[in-house]
Amino acid sequence: MTRTVVLDGTLDAFRAHARALIGEGVPPEGIRWRDPLRSPRAEGAEPGLFGATDAPSPLPDRTAAVRSPALELPRAYVDALPTISCYRDESVWRALYVVAWRIARGDRGLMADPLDADVAVLQRMRKAIGRDAHKMHAFVRFRRIEDPGARGGERFIAWYRPSHLIVEREASFFRGRFPSMDWSILTPDRCAHWDGREVRFTEGAPRDAAPDHDELEELWCTYYASIFNPARVKISAMVAEMPRKFWDTLPETKQIPELLADVPRRLEEMARNSRAVADSAAPFVPFGAPLDELRETLPGCEGCELHRNGTRAVAGEGPQDASTVLLGEQPGDTEERAGRPFIGPAGEVLDAALEVAGIRREALYVTNAVKHFRHEPAPRGKRRLHKRPTIEHVTRCQPWLDAELAAVAPRALVCLGATAARAVFGPTFRMPDPGAAPEARTSRYADATLVTFHPAAILRAEDPARAAAMRAHLEQTLRATLADPAATTARPSPG
Amino acid sequence: MAMDTADKLRILADAAKYDASCASSGAKRSNGGKGLGNATGMGICHSYTPDGRCVSLLKILLTNRCIYDCRYCVNRVSNDVPRAGFTVEEVVRLTIEFYRRNYIEGLFLSSGVVMDSDRTMDLLAEVARRLREEEGFHGYIHLKGVVGASEEALTKAGQYADRVSANVELPVQADLDRLAPEKSIDEAESAMAFLKEGIDEAKGRGRRRASTPGGTAGARRGRRRFAPAGQSTQMIVGATPSPDRSVLETADRLYGTHGLRRVYYTAYSPIPRAHQDLPTAQPSLVREHRLYQADWLLRFYGFRIDEVVTRGDGNLDLEVDPKMAWALAHRDFFPVDVNTAPKEALLRVPGLGTRSVGRILGARRRRRLREADLKQLRAPLKRVLPFIVCADSWDGAVRDLDLEDLREKVRTKDRQLLLFEANGSAKTGQV
Numbered sequence: 001m002t003r004t005v006v007l008d009g010t011l012d013a014f015r016a017h018a019r020a021l022i023g024e025g026v027p028p029e030g031i032r033w034r035d036p037l038r039s040p041r042a043e044g045a046e047p048g049l050f051g052a053t054d055a056p057s058p059l060p061d062r063t064a065a066v067r068s069p070a071l072e073l074p075r076a077y078v079d080a081l082p083t084i085s086c087y088r089d090e091s092v093w094r095a096l097y098v099v100a101w102r103i104a105r106g107d108r109g110l111m112a113d114p115l116d117a118d119v120a121v122l123q124r125m126r127k128a129i130g131r132d133a134h135k136m137h138a139f140v141r142f143r144r145i146e147d148p149g150a151r152g153g154e155r156f157i158a159w160y161r162p163s164h165l166i167v168e169r170e171a172s173f174f175r176g177r178f179p180s181m182d183w184s185i186l187t188p189d190r191c192a193h194w195d196g197r198e199v200r201f202t203e204g205a206p207r208d209a210a211p212d213h214d215e216l217e218e219l220w221c222t223y224y225a226s227i228f229n230p231a232r233v234k235i236s237a238m239v240a241e242m243p244r245k246f247w248d249t250l251p252e253t254k255q256i257p258e259l260l261a262d263v264p265r266r267l268e269e270m271a272r273n274s275r276a277v278a279d280s281a282a283p284f285v286p287f288g289a290p291l292d293e294l295r296e297t298l299p300g301c302e303g304c305e306l307h308r309n310g311t312r313a314v315a316g317e318g319p320q321d322a323s324t325v326l327l328g329e330q331p332g333d334t335e336e337r338a339g340r341p342f343i344g345p346a347g348e349v350l351d352a353a354l355e356v357a358g359i360r361r362e363a364l365y366v367t368n369a370v371k372h373f374r375h376e377p378a379p380r381g382k383r384r385l386h387k388r389p390t391i392e393h394v395t396r397c398q399p400w401l402d403a404e405l406a407a408v409a410p411r412a413l414v415c416l417g418a419t420a421a422r423a424v425f426g427p428t429f430r431m432p433d434p435g436a437a438p439e440a441r442t443s444r445y446a447d448a449t450l451v452t453f454h455p456a457a458i459l460r461a462e463d464p465a466r467a468a469a470m471r472a473h474l475e476q477t478l479r480a481t482l483a484d485p486a487a488t489t490a491r492p493s494p495g
Numbered sequence: 496m497a498m499d500t501a502d503k504l505r506i507l508a509d510a511a512k513y514d515a516s517c518a519s520s521g522a523k524r525s526n527g528g529k530g531l532g533n534a535t536g537m538g539i540c541h542s543y544t545p546d547g548r549c550v551s552l553l554k555i556l557l558t559n560r561c562i563y564d565c566r567y568c569v570n571r572v573s574n575d576v577p578r579a580g581f582t583v584e585e586v587v588r589l590t591i592e593f594y595r596r597n598y599i600e601g602l603f604l605s606s607g608v609v610m611d612s613d614r615t616m617d618l619l620a621e622v623a624r625r626l627r628e629e630e631g632f633h634g635y636i637h638l639k640g641v642v643g644a645s646e647e648a649l650t651k652a653g654q655y656a657d658r659v660s661a662n663v664e665l666p667v668q669a670d671l672d673r674l675a676p677e678k679s680i681d682e683a684e685s686a687m688a689f690l691k692e693g694i695d696e697a698k699g700r701g702r703r704r705a706s707t708p709g710g711t712a713g714a715r716r717g718r719r720r721f722a723p724a725g726q727s728t729q730m731i732v733g734a735t736p737s738p739d740r741s742v743l744e745t746a747d748r749l750y751g752t753h754g755l756r757r758v759y760y761t762a763y764s765p766i767p768r769a770h771q772d773l774p775t776a777q778p779s780l781v782r783e784h785r786l787y788q789a790d791w792l793l794r795f796y797g798f799r800i801d802e803v804v805t806r807g808d809g810n811l812d813l814e815v816d817p818k819m820a821w822a823l824a825h826r827d828f829f830p831v832d833v834n835t836a837p838k839e840a841l842l843r844v845p846g847l848g849t850r851s852v853g854r855i856l857g858a859r860r861r862r863r864l865r866e867a868d869l870k871q872l873r874a875p876l877k878r879v880l881p882f883i884v885c886a887d888s889w890d891g892a893v894r895d896l897d898l899e900d901l902r903e904k905v906r907t908k909d910r911q912l913l914l915f916e917a918n919g920s921a922k923t924g925q926v
Binding site for chain 1 (some may be wrong): 500504505509511524525528529530531532533539540541542543544545546547548549550553554562563570572573574575593595597598599602612643677737780827854857858860861862868871872901
């Protein structure tokens with residue numbers, strides 16, 4: 001004769017019945033487990049619709065349980081019990097009873113056998129719960145509302161549909177994570193509410209009990225759309241981890257069809273952009289050419305946007321066999337008009353320093369790190385105001401410098417100012433103190449490379465003492481190039 | 496939040512996606528019932544994008560402005576892309592507001608180098624400091640360790656972050672010389688060495704404290720932590736001709752010397768407006784996958800580099816996984832008897848991972864395993880069977896192990912770049 005046990009959905013009721021039934025020696029085939037809360041008919045149905053047959057069976061009296069032989073189940077079973085009992089199907093009770101029965105009959109190691117069919121069923125259930133819990137931790141999305149009764153005047157509310165009966169079990173995760181927020185998680189089964197003191201549980205709630213919008217969702221969707229890489233579309237991997245049944249409450253998934261529809265266009269755009277976009281002067285420089293050819297080609301350069309600013313490129317000046325090169329930043333207003341480097345106010349400072357140092361300018365090759373004049377648009381008739389070129393301009397222009405210095409191959413190179421020094425030593429280079437002695441070091445351009453101040457910086461310096469120190473540093477540095485006697489005289493040209 | 500935050504987010508999230516790591520695991524951080532957030536040590540993926548990648552952290556750059564000109568990088572100074580920069584406050588707000596809605600596990604903050612390395616590292620660490628000290632945030636924080644930053648700035652980063660990662664970018668110095676002339680592996684490694692010191696020291700301190708009673712919980716927390724989730728690094732593969740062997744040798748050295756938790760390999764992804772020195776074709780995603788497999792074999796399966804790299808050209812076999820490649824080249828090692836072989840031998844069988852091996856060891860205590868049992872344990876039979884014997888193997892059979900075309904039989908059909916999948920969806924609107 002088959003006995004029917006109707007449970008009220010709680011693990012405690014199952015425990016009490018199971019203990020008594022095992023004590024009585026009732027085999028699994030002799031019991032039909034019923035649980036209206038978990039039966040397929042229960043969802044959405046009115047409670048009490050099925051009448052008396054769904055009334056929970058009375059719990060076996062305690063003395064009966066005490067009289068039955070002590071039922072001590074192994075840890076592996078006891079620990080898994082609370083988790084597995086969240087499974088949303090009444091078959092879970094039979095599955096649990098079968099294994100308990102077999103263990104009680106003497107098979108103590110049963111739980112450790114993954115190949116046993118009954119254990120495999122429990123493990124499948126346990127895994128499903130674990131996955132469901134994990135997805136709940138991940139996919140709950142809170143929406144913020146103003147609530148004067150809540151801490152901080154705000155409350156965070158989520159509506160979520162878990163696959164199994166895990167709300168009560170998983171509330172502790174959210175309590176642990178969001179202690180300082182008042183939050184509610186509403187589900188069709190149960191709702192959990194946290195107010196900073198305790199988690200309360202209430203009856204299930206419909207979706208429209210939760211707010212339908214949050215101001216942050218737009219930013220979140222922006223973020224989601226921006227991190228998607230159209231070159232690596234892998235929809236199957238996405239759906240495997242984020243099944244469609246969850247999409248309903250995930251705001252970011254609304255834009256997925258749109259994002260995918262845009263993939264071909266974005267790939268085409270990427271392909272277009274990856275072809276032949278000049279990102280430096282390199283395609284315009286006749287590398288290995290002598291100085292006069294470089295000078296002729298320079299006006300055609302389109303290596304950066306400065307070629308469109310209405311100025312002309314200013315080439316370097318001086319003999320190809322110069323043994324010293326002076327490197328400045330970029331041409332100024334006067335230089336751009338005349339098309340020659342260092343002839344404006346800064347040029348005068350430089351010339352004066354060269355005279356003090358006893359160096360003829362005609363023996364030097366003088367050029368700039370950036371060949372175009374970057375400036376602020378000036379009011380009509382006024383001088384155009386210098387604007388410091390960025391490291392991007394310097395980097396893009398570098399192929400010209402490479403070609404010039406390859407043609408000249410100087411023994412000494414003097415960088416005038418930070419921009420010039422960074423073109424040679426990299427973007428983190430820091431200027432020396434004006435009081436420091438000139439220091440020659442090796443660079444990829446010249447065995448003796450020195451760094452000093454730009455003449456224009458000397459003009460701009462507000463503190464006269466500092467200006468004097470900078471001027472002295474410039475003069476000393478220029479003089480230091482004389483340490484090599486060849487520096488003042490032109491070398492015999494080869495051949 | 497204001498509209499311009501959205502514009503910045505668009506630019507600075509897009510620019511951050513070339514960093515592969517999205518891990519939020521490995522750190523346990525509790526909030527003592529106050530503040531916001533925790534880290535459970537497991538890591539949670541809060542969403543997935545259509546490229547199949549997990550969204551766990553708010554992964555953004557503080558700015559994509561950069562003084563460097565690394566050719567493989569979309570943010571290199573010479574590239575003409577829209578630039579933007581967040582304020583420290585904006586990143587703090589975004590992190591907190593996203594976290595409160597359960598969108599993310601925390602923050603992964605990187606940046607282009609502005610001014611200099613030191614200043615950049617300090618700004619990143621300042622975001623972390625404000626999140627921890629002023630916002631009471633206990634979620635996960637991963638900061639990019641800016642190579643070349645001072646020890647002071649790196650220390651600040653380690654104090655507030657769960658993980659710090661200094662990238663080597665390319666496997667050998669010659670590759671860097673070609674594509675990132677301002678970077679050096681030595682410099683990256685000295686940052687790693689410094690971080691390792693901090694991590695080891697904090698761990699030692701934690702152990703000592705745990706064994707001496709009297710230290711308050713408050714003293715254990717806070718300043719005493721240093722990157723509890725350790726450090727990681729990233730290498731780009733396929734941007735230069737360096738073979739997989741160089742990549743793995745560098746990874747192996749970094750694991751050994753600096754105690755890294757992870758090395759990420761990322762197939763060079765053709766970036767918008769790539770530099771002309773770089774390949775324009777998408778390098779094989781399978782290659783990236785094979786490197787991860789090889790990395791795993793080196794760390795968890797007791798393989799050596801010369802065992803995983805079997806090809807003369809120093810590259811991994813793209814057709815079969817590295818364990819299969821080794822097995823095909825060492826057929827005398829097989830067959831392995833699943834009912835008697837030691838764990839180490841089972842781990843050498845293609846298709847059996849640490850988890851299946853664990854299940855086999857558990858199940859065989861109770862019975863002699865047959866082919867059907869292996870199937871129930873979800874071992875991939877097609878790949879496994881040629882290399883094992885089980886209770887119902889028939890001695891007289893012609894063994895697959897001796898077949899010349901075994902390689903053809905066990906080959907998996909890895910699909911390269913599932914573009915057609917995307918195109919299909921684009922047409923139908925179905926996903």
